[in-house]
Amino acid sequence: VESAETGVLSGYNARSWTWSETAAGFVAPTQYWQLIDGGGNQRLVGPRGSGKTTLLKMLCGQALEHWKTQPVDEDAERARASVNFSGVFIPANKMWAGQVAALTAELSEDDRPRFGLAAFSYMALRALVEAAEHRAHAPVCETPHRRVSLSERDEAELANRVAEAFGAPRASASLRSLRLSLAESVASLGRMLRRAANPSLDEHELATISTAPLLDVDFYSAAGLFCQVFDDLVDEPEGAWAFMLDELEFLPLGARAEIAEAVQGQDPRLRFKVSLAPWTDPTRHLKGMPFNDFTPVELIPRHREDAHAFANRLFAREIAGRGRPETPIELLGRGGFEPASEDTYEPGGENARVISELAQVDASFARWLRDQVKLDPDELTQRSPAQYAQLRKAAPLARLRLEFLKLGPSEKTVGRSRKRAPDLYAGMQSIWAMSEGNPRWLKAFAHELFARHRRTGPAPLHVQIEAASRVADNYLGYFRTIDADDLTPESIADAPAITPFELIQRMGRYFQTQVEGPDFTADPVTMARANMRDGWIETIVDALVFLGGLVRQGEPEEETLRLAHMFAPHFHLPPRNGRSAPLTAILGEVPADQLSLTEEERNS
Amino acid sequence: LSRQLLIAPYPATRLSELDGCTYISTVASVGYEPRSIAIARALGDAGRGSAVEFSHAHVLAFEENSDGFRELGWETVSGTEEEFPRWVADFLALNAAGELPSSAKRPRVAVDISSMTRTRIAATVQALAELPAPLQIGVDFLYAPAAYSDPQTQPPAILHRAPVSPYYAGDLAMGETTVLVGLGYEQHKAASTIEDFGPNDVVAFIPEGSDRRYLDAVLDANSGVLEGPLAPTRESYAVEDPFATFRRLEALCFDRLYREQPQTPVLVPLGPKIFAACCLLVGAMHREHVAVWRVSYRRDEPPAAAQAAGELFGLRVDVPLLSDNWSEP
Secondary structure, X not given: OOOOOOOOOHHHOHHHOOHHHHHHXXXXXXXXXXXXXXXXXXXXXXXXXXXXXXXXXXXXXXXXXXXXXXXXXXXXXXXXXXXXXXXXXXXXXXXXXXXXXXXXXXXXXXXXXXXXXXXXXXXXXXXXXXXXXXXXXXXXXXXXXXXXXXXXXXXXXXXXXXXXXXXXXXXXOOHHHHHHHHHHHHHHHXXXXXXXXXXXXXXXXXXXXXXXXXXXXXXXXXXXXXXXXXXXXXXXXXXXXEEEEOOHHHOOHHHHHXXXXXXXXXXXXXXXXXXXXXOOXXXXXXXXXXXXXXXXXXXXXXXXXXXXXXXHHHHXXXXXXOXXXXXXXXXXXXXXXXXXXXXXXXXXXXXXXXXXHHHHHOHHHHHHHHXXXXXXXXXXXXXXXXXXXXHHXXXXXXXXXXXXXXXXOOOOEEEEXXXXXXHHHOOHHHHHHHXXXXXXXXXXXXXXXXXHOOOOOOOXXXXXXXXXXXXHHHHHXXXXXXXXXXXXHHHOOOOOOOOHHHHHHHHHHHHHHHHHOOOOOOOOEEEEEOOOOOHHHHHHHHXXXXXXXXXEEOOHHHOEEEEOHHHHHHHOOOOOOOEEXXXXXXXXXXXOOOOOHXXXXXXX | OOOOOEEEEEEEEEHHHOOHHHOOEEEEEEOOOHHHHHHHHHHOHHHOOEEEEOOOOOOOOHHHHHHHHHHOOOEEEOOOOOOHHHHHHHHHHHHOEOOOOOOOOOOEEEEEOOOOOHHHHHHHHHHHHOOOOOOEEEEEEEEOOEOOOOOOOOOOEEEEEEEOOHHHEOOOOOOOEEEEEEOOOOOOHHHXXXXXXXXXXXXXXXXXXXXXXXXXXXXXXOHHHHOOOOOOEEEEEEOOOHHHHHHHHHHHHHHHHOOOOOOEEEEEOOXXXXXXXXXXXXXXXXXXXXXXXXXXXXXXXXXXXOOEOXXXXXXXXXXXXXXXXXXXX
8 A cells, every 4th residue: 555545534433423413324233222221331342433432422312312213223213212311422532632631741640630530520511511401402303312391490400509519600590501611611721731831830820720629520429419400300310311431542541540430439320331442351451440340342243244234234324325226235246255056066156166267277276175175176066074164164265366366378377466356355245244344444435435336236346346445545544654652652662663554564464475375275374363572562453453453353361363354355365264373473573383382282 | 921923924035035134033943954054045144043953863964054054153052852942932032122112123033944843833933922021022934945856655654643732732622623734745644633533624724836746746645635535625725825824724713613513623734834833823822722733753754855945935923012912013
């Protein structure tokens, strides 16, 4: 990817969408219902683009009311009936975290988190007031969610009773005045911090700033008081409120810990749903981490079928949203690496043809067939069940290999076409596999596809591949200039040996050699065992997992890494799991054949 | 207390027409680009000042420039990025004046930003905005654009994105944002920054100079940004008219801030240094609401031997006495 055409996927970031935009394209995955049904505090875990922000926003009344009921889909109604809490979305993001970090950089280590927490608290309380305002004052709509009637007198009482806890003037007499007062508190905090950052400030003034009453806000008790008074006034003694804390991974660990502590309490009406990066290794990442005791909800599909079903629904919505009449299969075709018919190994069957053709042009494949499977390519029907299993496993690779090979005059492999990825990567099967159920990828793919295919009817295979490759290239371009210090800044060396982009490239090239190499194997290495204990490598692996370039699989002790399947065409890989090798071998730090006894045992 | 900054156009001219007598002193950078010394040479004997070195990247034309400044009779100053803010604040205070007789002109210095880092330009603007109350000064930010050369392919890199300094960190409110990003040669920088920030809206500032090849290279390097799903609003700006650029930036910031659904403006000054100066001035004047972010490589960028093209553009900034607000520069 030497092209400068690094694009932007951000159009598919729910953070920047209005409530109605968020609801318009929403398709509920199974995890959405877990978030509704899970009573306590929950931790939503998934890579960037997996839909965390959308899910959290869709738990809030402002979005639920915009969610239109579809003709054959009652999810919207079901959700409005099931969400029995008032969602409060707190849009922390990277820019906000960066600005807090810059403004507090000159403070002492003790003061720094206090200011960050105070800024967070005022913004969270403001979001709470906005949610309450929506419930009480939003314009009438056809599909209301938890609307209430709040008289002016009751509203004045509410504002007055919570004013002190919110650091607002006692004279506050409306939710609006309360909200404006909270915004002013945040602005005051900013002014104080800018003042504190002035190097010529004397110690006395600095001490005055660091003991300012503005810092004394206690988020949990203030929020609890507000919810209690509000619920009393609207006669909902059992009312529940859920705070959605988005993108907490962007906050420094200290700030996260402070927030985690600030939201610990026993008030049954308050619950918290936080979104975090996919750090699944408890030994390295979550031990002692804030929010570790929250119930996890994983956004990474465990099963391929789940990812494909979700991709199908979401893409159907993308098609319909553009006013097109096709279904996904009409538009993309079935395609993929696996033929649909059952008799594909019978004479004239598709796989039988592939195996026969490949055996003629690929000596190593012919050798494998003869020595390992012990079958003649022209007599595939004479196979045993064990031989059939071997063939089934090898067939997708054989198809891929055949696509890249060309027959030379002396029946030797003489060249490979690298201009365009094979048609195998088109079709619904392959597109869903490459998407891995990632909403951002699917929406970006739809954007690229429909920019190239405007006519009604099936999209040509090469257009599908172009669109999928463009999305992958955008991701790769992003990884070229990754900002990796969000995660563990302490591990960043001045001159890191390898960049995240180079790590992806080296892994990809290694796997490509395994799949396309001179010795055919039905089970090539396409995954890595994260056996390195190098701080920098761990940091960039974390960053790439978070950004969706790498995928972690397996239990912590046997964790493997693979490239996201979206890169399969780029590196000529099948979009599926394979055998693993140690990352040290893949990066060339030890020879690939120098395995420890443990490694040999695992491979066997 | 922040001082009033009065911004005025600086007439576009050529290096050969620069008059050193306008300035009581000048700040320049001893960089590796041959153009580092172009303005100093054009100023002649009358425009002597201080040439500030960098603590690293002593490559390409660095030694030649260093010798050149000494031959011109300039003071060369060594120091780190961390020491520069204090140094430039002292420099400005030293050259500033208090009350002056009505016949006297406000003292004026020149700051050559052609080879300055964005953090140093930021520190200079901040020092101006925080000039001690009894003082007044005028500063011309001068920029000698480079002659065209093809952009280099950037190696894979680690970027660092952060507000330029606490002074430019904007406010602490969470909410909707508009990123106003300058586009430059650097492939991937703008795209990955927008991707990283996920703003509600993007305005892309596209530089247009006298050499058409620049525009083509910038459009090529950023085609993915301009065609993306979040298609930015395009704002072409003339490199030769930074005052118009400054006014447009400020107007767009106001537009975002005072909508029914306000959006916090975040300025990302990629592209020519003169655009960075415009952003930093807007950031300093509206620092409670507008953030200015820096996007830099963790490792030094590959050095390029930029030659001055011969043109000269600038911005005129005046800091009047508090009692003399709104006076014409």
